[in-house]
Amino acid sequence: MHYYRYYAQRNHYVRTTLSIFTFMIFSFLLYLNFDHLVYAYQVLRLQRHSHISLNSETKAGGPLGSQPRKLRGITRIDRLIRYHDFNYLQAKTLTYENHTYYNHIPILYRLPQKVTTSALLLIFHGCSRSANDWFHTFERQRIIGAAIDLGYGCLAFQATDEFTRCWSHNVNFKENNDAQMIFKGLEGFYKENPALENLPRFTFGASSGGIFSSIFVTNQRYPIQGQILFISIILPEVLENHVKKKKYPPTAWIYMPRDMEFASEERINASMDIFARENIPHKSFNIDPIIVTRTTFYDRIPTIGRAASRYLFKRLERNHWFDSNFCFIYNPRRTETWKEFLFSPTTGEMKTAEVHKIINNHKNIIPDFLNTIYGEHEISYERSYEALKWLHDIYQNEINSKT
């Protein structure tokens, strides 16, 4: 009798413990996979809106609008984005064409393979960069990946000035070598791809390429339906002579609030005030400084791997580079102590030979990414999906309202 009761009680305990245990495992798995579930939900929702007939949730000419909620400084879209046409963990999966027109004008381009091409995006790099970078650096590849998924065929051009690799900022098209080069290049491209000639054109210009874009969109020969200025501004002369006369395409700015000088929020706000007055669609998207964790370097530069990512984090932490939020205190362009403590072979107590090798192999990539972390003036994939989608929505709304 006693024995039986003891047994029954024990069974009860076992069952209760098991249930609690199962529940804990289930919760843990749910926690681990939460991002994936949210992603699956998003994909299902996105699919309803499908790619190019993006629906009309954005109002033309709206002001800043509601800022999306961010977690660790990054929007939900940017955290969860996956690319259907290439695998950003494997850089080589972003294939592209490299054609030279009239013997001297290179265009590197990639058309969507999973969706129909519904627009072209002309891409202008920043100073001392190249068209090639757009297919070979992680952050830029991800901008192209987002554009492709939205139906943009991406054409990366290269500035004609071989020395500075900056773009001409001459507003007179006849004297602007880069504009002439693009006219000619497009002519060759369309001869080869006549079916693409009737598609709307948009531009994406980074830094110097952004100022060039602000000029190029005023050309009559190949009209442009909208532009994205990445950490860049509209040339003041263009602002004065074109935007204030109403003939100017919708413009999105992607900017870094830590930039107090060149493409500052204040300056962009001032430009947007003019757009608002002229009733031209405009919107700005801010990229905050990155909140660094042990996996940040791995998340953004997948070839670095987890061990080297942890190592870099530790070195930065030990050298007091983080504020209480784990954002950079110092601007890596001005304070260069990182060159010593990240790369010097003598500093690593916990650095294995393997980690040392990996970090050495990424010596050319890490400095740019430190700038991206600081968030003053550097390339970043963040916000580009939203900005590209916004441009497309604006265009689509306009087409719909005309028919």
Ligand SMILES: *[C@@H]1O[C@H](CO)[C@@H](O)[C@H](O)[C@H]1NC(C)=O
């Ligand atoms: C593209 O082709 C040109 C000429 O064939 C070559 O010089 C250049 O290195 C190529 N660029 C890339 C990124 O493949």
Ligand SMILES: *[C@@H]1O[C@H](CO)[C@@H](O)[C@H](O)[C@H]1NC(C)=O
């Ligand atoms: C820019 O405009 C936004 C929205 O009106 C405002 O919240 C922000 O403080 C402005 N920034 C500056 C630097 O003026």
